[in-house]
Amino acid sequence: MLEHGHSETDIAERIGAPAGRGYLRDVVYGAIDGSVTTFAIVAGVAGAGLSPFVIIALGLANVFADGFSMAAGNYSGTKAELDNIRRLRRIEERHIDKDPEGERRELHHILQLKGLSGKPLEDAVSQISSNREAWIAMMLEGEYGLSSVDPHPMHAALTTFVSFLIAGMVPLLPFLFSVPEAFTWSAGLTMISFFAIGAFKSIWSLSPWWRSGLETFSIGGVAALIAFGVGTLFNL
Template sequence: MIVLSHLWPSHAQSCQIKNEASVGDAFERAPLRTTNSNEMLTVLIWLRIEKQKAFLICLKAVGNRSSKMTGHWRINMPDHGHSHQEVAARISAPPGTGVLRDAVLGAIDGSVTTFAIVAGVAGAGLPPFVIVVLGLANVLADGFSMAAAAYSGSRAEKDNFRRIRKIEERHIKDYPLGEWREARAILAQKGLSGRVLDEATDAITKNHDRWIALMMEGEYGLGGISPHPLRAAVTTFLSFLVAGMVPLLPFILSLDSAFTLSAWMTMASFFTIGALKSIWSLSPWWRSACETLVIGGAAAAIAYGVGSLFNF
């Protein structure tokens, strides 16, 4: 016997299935109570038969159902564990935002700016040697500039965090009652009230570091994870360098129809960057890929059009 349940936030229905062949059919017959792709579809399967193919059939049914609901497959990131040890380790050392933003920014900008130079110079009818020289100069110089900007921006965020923290430390020292009231108001917005609210406020304000952390998050919207300027700079430069070299490869290798190959390779690069970016997005991969492709293609078309004006 298999019990298969799909649970919506406001509805639950179970289908009892006597044999593995009817698992998918029973799932497909279950009424669809929502069309929102962001709502969670949870399938709880208890297998009381020996054959494991039923589990695969259940997964296939879930996939078919999800495809009908969302119109595309989603790439789900693995869930983290919730044991006592796992929770303690994760909360004590949160990972922060990572380098996703810097990698995407560097890769897209590297592809767009380098191919813009290639398209502009090719549109002006200049020889391939000029394209290679200007392209390499752009990859190195603009890549370094992007890395320096990422470093400076992250460093500014870090300095601003430290500045605000100093302000809160001074306020707690000079105006402890007022800061206690602010902490109480922040916790009240989180749903606490009455005696529990007062006890929680007292407990947090007894610890200086936790008090400041609460004020930083509740009053200024700043988390406890400081940016990493050097990591942001290195990530931006490397992603810019790798993506920026793609439009230049046909010219460096002296291939026939180099500009055509460069255009197709760059478009493929735009498409790939957008598709990979969708892993961390709610958008389907094809939409993210096409969006990046359109943005990069528009920039390249503008550059080529400007270059063509000087092709006498």
């Protein structure tokens, strides 16, 4: 079974209203960082032999403060990306107004690189350059490699924060519920979380789920071991 249909209606609906910039990167980034940093605090504090209360206090502080910091950083980065797209759009608008023939030559070259030649190429240049918005969109994509769908800074920030919050709470759950051998449970749940994040990521990649899961599991495991090792240095 193919991933989507190719009838005229299917094509018109899918291409005429694209889904936009995906937020998979923000979900995975936020979830992995939330798990790693929170468990790093748990492992470090536990390695230093401090009380569960300290683990909970520092862990919650990390989840909310670092989660907000990451979301704010992602918002600022995405906003900068959006501002750059708008800047380049204005450049193309000005160039089309001031030097339309030069922009048509650029458009001709872009379409030539896409495989057009001869009369179809000339017709395409004429047709696209007669539609100002289509012309600008083609120049942004062909000259700068930009998508026609703008990123949304607030959506990116909220996705990062929610992912960080959910994944970051996992290492703290055994301590919040006063489970016996809380650190062991925290380590186990966090490792499961690492693997699950990687397996989830494989839905959008060519890697098998188990390989993607093990990759994320390994990254998180190394971070946890480093944090625990540093913490034990202060267990005097």
